[in-house]
Amino acid sequence: xxxxxxAYQFCASYFPTLTMAVALLLFPLxxxxxxxxxxxWWERKVIGWMHIRLGPSKIGPFGLAQTFADVFKLLxxxxxxxxxxxxxxxxxxxxxxxxxxxxxxxxxxxxxxxAWSDANAGLLFLLAMTSMGVYGIIIAGWASNSRYAMLGAxxxxxxxxxxxxxxxxxxxxxxILAGSLNLSDIVNAQAGSKGLFDWFWLPLLxxxxxxxxxxxxxxxxxxxxMAEGESEIxxxxxxxxxxxxxxxxxLTEYANMILVSFMVPLLFLGGWLSPFPVSWxxxxxxxxxxxxxxxxxxxxxxxxxxxxxxxxxxxxxxRLGWKVFIPITxxxxxxxxxxxxxxxxxxxx
Amino acid sequence: xxxxxxxxxxFAAITTFAALAVVSVRSPVHAALCLVLTFFSAACxxxxxxxxxxxxxxxxxxxxxxxxxxxxVVMMLDVDIDPLREGFIKALPVGLxxxxxxxxxxxxxxxVRSLQVPQIADPALAAGMSxxxxxALALFNQFLLPFEVAALILxxxxxxxxxxTLRRRSGVRMQNPAQQVRVQARERIRVVKMAAERPAPxxxxxxx
Numbered sequence: 001x002x003x004x005x006x007a008y009q010f011c012a013s014y015f016p017t018l019t020m021a022v023a024l025l026l027f028p029l030x031x032x033x034x035x036x037x038x039x040x041w042w043e044r045k046v047i048g049w050m051h052i053r054l055g056p057s058k059i060g061p062f063g064l065a066q067t068f069a070d071v072f073k074l075l076x077x078x079x080x081x082x083x084x085x086x087x088x089x090x091x092x093x094x095x096x097x098x099x100x101x102x103x104x105x106x107x108x109x110x111x112x113x114x115a116w117s118d119a120n121a122g123l124l125f126l127l128a129m130t131s132m133g134v135y136g137i138i139i140a141g142w143a144s145n146s147r148y149a150m151l152g153a154x155x156x157x158x159x160x161x162x163x164x165x166x167x168x169x170x171x172x173x174x175x176i177l178a179g180s181l182n183l184s185d186i187v188n189a190q191a192g193s194k195g196l197f198d199w200f201w202l203p204l205l206x207x208x209x210x211x212x213x214x215x216x217x218x219x220x221x222x223x224x225x226m227a228e229g230e231s232e233i234x235x236x237x238x239x240x241x242x243x244x245x246x247x248x249x250x251l252t253e254y255a256n257m258i259l260v261s262f263m264v265p266l267l268f269l270g271g272w273l274s275p276f277p278v279s280w281x282x283x284x285x286x287x288x289x290x291x292x293x294x295x296x297x298x299x300x301x302x303x304x305x306x307x308x309x310x311x312x313x314x315x316x317x318x319r320l321g322w323k324v325f326i327p328i329t330x331x332x333x334x335x336x337x338x339x340x341x342x343x344x345x346x347x348x349x
Numbered sequence: 350x351x352x353x354x355x356x357x358x359x360f361a362a363i364t365t366f367a368a369l370a371v372v373s374v375r376s377p378v379h380a381a382l383c384l385v386l387t388f389f390s391a392a393c394x395x396x397x398x399x400x401x402x403x404x405x406x407x408x409x410x411x412x413x414x415x416x417x418x419x420x421x422v423v424m425m426l427d428v429d430i431d432p433l434r435e436g437f438i439k440a441l442p443v444g445l446x447x448x449x450x451x452x453x454x455x456x457x458x459x460x461v462r463s464l465q466v467p468q469i470a471d472p473a474l475a476a477g478m479s480x481x482x483x484x485a486l487a488l489f490n491q492f493l494l495p496f497e498v499a500a501l502i503l504x505x506x507x508x509x510x511x512x513x514t515l516r517r518r519s520g521v522r523m524q525n526p527a528q529q530v531r532v533q534a535r536e537r538i539r540v541v542k543m544a545a546e547r548p549a550p551x552x553x554x555x556x557x
Contacts, residue, residue: 089382120479124405131413135385138417142378142424150424157421161414181481319526 027116032105036254037067043303050307074250077243082145085240089143094241094248097136101252101259104129108262110288111272113184122183123171126263127164130218133256134160137220137227137237140249144240152236155314156227160218162321167214169329170207173336174200174267177345187271195277195284199270203345206332208268210325212298215260217317219253221302223309224317231311257302258295265294357397364390377423385416399471402481 041056041064048055056063081087107122109115119125134157141153175181177200178189192198201208217224228236238249265271272291278284312320339345367386374380388411395404473483488496 089378119401121401121405121481124402124409124481128405128409128413131409131417134413134417135420138420138424139382154421154425157417161417164414182479315524316526 029102032102032255032258033251035258036251037071038064039254039258039299040067040070040250042300043306046300046303047307050304071247074247075244079243079245080240082240085145086143089139090240091245093136093140093143094245094252095136096139097133097252098248098255100129100132101255104259105255107183108259109184109187109266109271110291112188112286114288115184118182118184121181123175123181123186126183127168127171130256130259131160131164133252136249136252140241141237144237146240148233148235148239149237151233152227152229152239155229156220156237159220159224159226159317159321162318163214163217163325166210166321166325166329167218169326169333170204170211170214171267173204173207173329173333176333176336176340177203179340183266187266187273190270191273191286193277195273196270196275199268199273201268203339204268204332204336206328207336208264210329211267212260212264212301214321214325215264216302216305217321219256219260221253221257222306223312225311226314226317229311258299261295261298261302262291264298265291269294353397357394360390360393360397364394378420381416381420381423384419385412388412388416399480402484 044066045055045063056066059065059069081090104126106117107115107119107125109118109122115122137156137160138153141149141151141156144150174186178186180186180189190199220227226236228238233239238246241249270290271294272288273286274280274284274290276284364387367383367390370383371380371387374383388407392404392407392412395407473480476483478486
């Protein structure tokens with residue numbers, strides 16, 4: 001242990017900026033990657049139980065090592081390039097999907113102002129990073145030189161751009177009530193004497209639902225997984241991918257799902273604040289465990305949706321996004337403005 | 350040379366090379382991707398100048414939305430690029446002339462400004478608030494009318510774009526979602542009560 005600390009201090013004294021950069025990159029990455037591995041195991045277990053079967057149970061205790069076995073299998077497999085594929089872009093696409101998905105974690109706080117970057121424009125940064133992820137999918141579809149992949153990429157691009165509008169508007173109403181783009185300030189604005197009923201889910205109930213549903217649509221998960229659509233276009237944008245690049249797409253999708261599961265509690269459910277009154281002792285104290293418990297609920301809700309609903313038809317997805325969500329969010333931005341103007345909801349009271 | 354200065358030169362160099370690549374690469378898809386890189390590195394230089402709201406808004410709007418649609422169109426169209434490139438040399442003098450005039454104008458502007466105005470302190474820093482907050486206050490108090498006019502113009506542009514591309518086709522069968530939702534299960538399926546097995550075949554009676 002001492003050697004590691006000595007080595008770190010040596011690096012920090014001679015190359016301070018570089019060491020900071022590497023440390024800032026590595027520390028969020030490892031927990032995210034391990035969380036993704038656990039989440040994949042949990043998904044298979046939960047869906048197994050919902051189907052009345054066991055799920056992974058052979059490798060490691062409770063099948064816990066199954067994901068790691070799968071990862072090593074994928075990493076050791078051959079990468080197959082389709083004929084006449086654009087090789088450079090074919091390999092760039094998974095990275096272009098992964099890097100923004102990991103970069104977005106820089107501004108996610110787990111306590112009041114406890115984040116890798118406590119940026120003032122944190123929420124905007126997050127939105128910018130998640131909107132960049134779609135490039136990975138589009139480029140993958142185009143560079144594969146395959147009809148199915150192209151169709152998947154087109155579907156995904158249209159879907160992500162459509163649902164981003166509804167998502168953006170639901171964030172606008174949160175910003176109006178919180179009066180800040182900083183994620184820690186947004187959570188602190190939800191604190192209050194009424195506990196649970198001071199959080200933004202109550203004044204912004206339609207936005208809360210729309211945000212989560214749009215989040216599911218943005219991450220291309222069931223029932224919105226038109227980009228993959230196994231029964232229609234084989235596997236969509238990643239139909240030609242095998243081995244390590246496929247594993248990277250997989251990692252990106254699950255990292256984005258966990259990110260959305262973090263964002264919903266942070267924006268609407270008081271983040272690390274406790275649902276109970278402060279007078280209840282340790283139950284009423286705020287802490288990271290509340291945030292993780294809420295995150296775990298939404299992460300499991302993703303799997304619940306997957307096991308419950310059939311896939312949407314494409315025109316239904318577009319109709320829901322443009323004709324239902326966007327009008328509701330537009331109206332509710334106005335309602336949120338009234339709430340703020342007339343003082344019906346006071347931030348941090 | 351400080352670290353921010355080195356980063357600035359790096360980002361500026363990437364911006365310039367990416368912008369050059371936009372007009373010089375062969376494939377339209379590569380050109381669009383180079384344009385994405387140009388926007389992104391320009392946003393990075395803005396971040397170095399502490400304009401975090403503008404930088405992230407540039408990434409969000411241009412990289413996250415506009416260029417996605419652009420790429421979408423470029424991928425869908427199977428553009429035959431060779432005839433398009435024939436005019437490249439012919440248009441080069443005009444392009445160079447425009448570029449040089451723009452460069453001179455920009456340099457003149459920077460020169461005049463630096464002579465004219467004493468160095469202004471960062472107004473957001475002076476007011477003791479974040480860049481985003483200061484920008485929002487300025488935009489919605491001082492410049493509300495221009496802001497609203499710009500929004501109106503954009504809305505008119507969107508509305509105008511729709512009739513231009515709207516074509517009414519006859520014989521298109523549309524879904525009526527309200528009707529679909531109103532459908533009851535008993536209108537579509539009929540549950541038939543019947544025995545689960547066929548009656549066992551009667552043993553053949555032999556005629557005596």
